[in-house]
Amino acid sequence: GQALFSYDTEELQLSLDKKNLEAAQLQSTIDSSQEKITTLERERQSVTGTARLQYTVEIQSAQVDMKEAELKLKTKQDEVKKAEELLNNSTVTSPITGRVQKINENATTDDSGKPAAYIVIQQSGSYRVKGVLGELQRGSLKEGDRVKMTPRTGGDGSWTGKVTLVDYENPTQGSSTDQYMGVSSDEMTSASKYPFYVALDSTDGLLLGQHLYIELDTGDAPSGVGISGAFLCYNEDGSAYVWAEKNGKLEKRAVTPGYYNPETDVQQITDGLSYDDYIAYPDADLCKPGAPTTHDQPVADTDSDVEGGMEGGMEGGMEGGMEGGMEGGMIDEGMADSGMDSGVDSGVDIGEDFGLDGAEEPVTETLEGGGA
DSSP, X not given: OXXXXXXXXXXXXXXXXXXXXXXXXXXXXXXXXXXXXHHHHXXXXXXXXXXXXXXXXXXXXXXXXXXXXXXXXXXXXXXXXXXXXXXXXXXXXXXXXXXXEEEOTTOOXXXXXXXXXXXXXXETTOEEEEEEEOGGGTTSXXXXXXXXXXXXXXXXXXXXXXXXXXXXXXXXXXOHHHXXXXXXXXXXXXXXXXXXXXXXXXXXXXXXXXXXXXXXXOSSOOOSEEEEGGGOEEXXXXXXXXXXXXXXXXXXXXXXXXXXXXTTTEEEEEESOOTTOBEEOOOTTTOOTTOBOOOSOOOOOTTSSSTTGGGGTSTTSSOBOOBOOOSSOEEEEEEEEESOOOOTTTSEEESOOOOBOOXXXXXXXXXXXXXX
């Protein structure tokens, strides 16, 4: 690519020359020690008694000096290699075709407090879309998934693409776009947001900065079981589970989540549940493995420690069945973004990201369906 800037190599060259000189001196020390050991061993053959012991001590001392010099030489050779790499990579080139948008000459920081890129480049002739997953949507989207995008403001037009990255390593706690969507400051800081990026198949009719709805492109109607997102739980490793009934008792059952629709708070479960299963709301105090279940509406008991029996944790007992199917399957909202982020080590940042987080608070009531 085209050269953007070069580092001052004068100090790098001086540092490399110094390290090479130090390495040569260490090699000379090793050679001298080896010659000394050879001479002492030859002379030791001609003496006996105390003199022979003295030669042995001198040989051992020379061997220690040589080992220390060898260790220092190995370290110095690694330093020389790194210095050569810095010198050879002193010129930073652009990995894309585009135009320079900003040069950070004052070494400022970004919104997260990290050092900002020295150069920001906008890639020409290419778009990508950034979306945001809420905490309850974690695991519902993965790299390689096909998605469909439609204008948030309505009208004609739709675009398809493939998810290229779901960044669980760099969550955020809300942004200015949350305020644009009418999300309060308490909601913005209550849960983490996870950005994801979509490479578009075509950009015809798409405008830079345009807000979009994003949904999984499943083709036909989705299969599996739909439940309220409030019933889905996650382990520390990211695997999903629900509290389900088995033989009159609760069990922690692993499930495979599909896409999540924030408009209706319906989470698609592709494996682990059927329409004949009963699930419980995940109350931390009441939901334990082996806890007894009931299908009857609890009766209020003023003398009970838990008002209404199981009403506090499993309202309406174990409600049967899960609502089937989902329409639309909106994951989140995003907006078109030009270019790609880059410049991790070289100080070059490609493009600027934008997005809207459309995650909503989960509905807590049980969804009833065709359960037995």
